[in-house]
Amino acid sequence: MSLEPxxxxxxxxxxxxxxxxxxxxxxxxxxxxxxxMLRLMKKQALPGSVVPEMTSSMIEISTGVCHSVAEVLGQLSLIRDALVRCADKLNIAVVGGGTHPFQQWHERRIYDKPRFRELSELYGYLSKQFTIFGQHVHVGCPDADTALLTLHRMSRYIPHFIALSASSPYVQGQDTAFDSARLNSVFAFPLSGRAPFVLSWSEFGQYFEKMTRTGVVKSMKDFYWDIRPKPEYGTIEIRVFDTPLTVERAAALAGYVQALASWFMQDQPFLPAEDDYLVYTYNRFQACRFGLDAIYVDPATGKHMALREHILHTLHQIERHAEGLGAASMLQTLRDDVRRDHNDARWLRERQGQERLLAEVVRQAARRLRGQPDA
Incomplete structure (x- = not known):
């Protein structure tokens, strides 16, 4: 099987x-x-799409193609508002966050769709444990080789994305001591992790053909990489974000990706190398475990620094690009949160510290997604 153009x-x-x-x-x-929810949402005239996910207590919303973070926020807000109206009719609630804090995986039902049934047969209990919730950001690339170059440049910033979006400290009623426990579930899948280091689409096509010949891979969907090319869209897709608790934060994170990609494509600040990946898994673990308190190892120099300092330095480097894209104010909210050492994982832990009841934390998280003030 050959790779699609x-x-x-x-x-x-x-x-x-x-x-x-x-x-x-x-x-x-x-x-x-x-x-x-899908039945009710079909009656709504909305941008993007609303589709099922692996288990029947999940739903995935998507924007259409957007050109600014303001457009992203506008579309997410419209879809969110429609979801809330439909949920109210069903007397249920819609919540963000990378994991549900106390659900039991064995109680989940696989959604009745051929691909999900196939995955369930292949992966067994891992499929139900995949009741985790992520944000994926696609960024358009002018050509395939630029996409691969941007993908490998972006890999240095995977710890940023993890720490800024982390919202999964609780699993099955326990504080995991991770800011993002969700990604531990993703790592259980055999085709997770990082993309191979190739910088031309022809080389990537050769890799893809080798993988399909093994019978392990049938399509690009079989790769659960942290960042993967999406040739049918002309994008790369970053997949490490936990779902934030608000659509505003989701849009800000998309703005960060867009400003980084602009910096990469216009300024060509560095050339990625295979050796960048020597510290990749360590940096990824640090961000999952400690969030903004993580240590970041610079792949180019080997220097150890606080991840929050590397994020703040990067936000300064891309400031001009953020301004040009109309994303400066949203990136300022990320900068402010880094300076006060705050992410959604911190918010969830603070609420649990006050309430001592995870169900109440979920109720308050549902209010946050609706755009209502904290109760």
Missing amino acids: FQQSAALSLGVELELQLVNTHDYDLAPYADD
């Missing part, structure tokens, strides 16, 4: 996907209402 897309265009939790309003556990 890389389609043309507008450079720096954006698409955002958010996987969201459906919970009942009795004890705020996950509830299998995906079919009902």
Whole structure:
């Protein structure tokens, strides 16, 4: 099987996907209402799409192709508002966050769709444990080789994305001591991790053909890499973000990706190298475990520094690009949060420290997604 051609897309265009939790309003556990939500959402005239996910207590929303973070936020807000209206009719709630804090994986139901059934047969219990919730950001690339170059440059900033979006400290009622425990579940899949280091589409095609010949891979969907090319869209897709608790933060994170990609494409600040990946897994672990308190090892110099300092330095480097894209104010919110050492994982822990009841934390998180002030 040969690799499909890389389609043309507008450079720096954006698409955002958010996987969201459906919970009942009795004890705020996950509830299998995906079919009902999809039925109600079909009646809404909205941008993007709303589709099922692996288990029946999940739903995925997507924007259409956007060209600014303001457009991303506008579309996510419209879809969110429609979701909330539909959820209210069903007496359920929609929640962000990378994991549900206390759901039990064995109680989940696989959504009745051929691909999900196939994955369930292949991966067994891992499929139900994949009831985790992420944000995916697509950024448009002018051609295939630029896409691969941007992908490998972006890999140095994977710890930034993890720490800024981290919202999964709790799993099955326990504080995991990770800011992002969600990514530990992703790592269990055999084709997760990083993309191979190739910088031309012809080389990537050769790799893809080798993998399909083994029978392990049938399409690009079989790769669960942290960043993967999406040739049918003309994008690269960054997949390490936990779903944030608000659509505003989701849009800000997309703005960060867009400004980084602009810096890479216009200024060519560095050339990626295979040796960048020597510290990749360590940096990824640090960000998952400690969030903004992580240590970051610079792949080029080997220097150790606080991850928050590397994020702040990077935000300064891309400031001009953020301003040109109309993303400066959203990136300022990220900068402010880094300076006060705050992410969604911190918010969830603070709420649990006050309430001592994870169901109440989920209820308050549902209010946050609706755009309502903290109760």
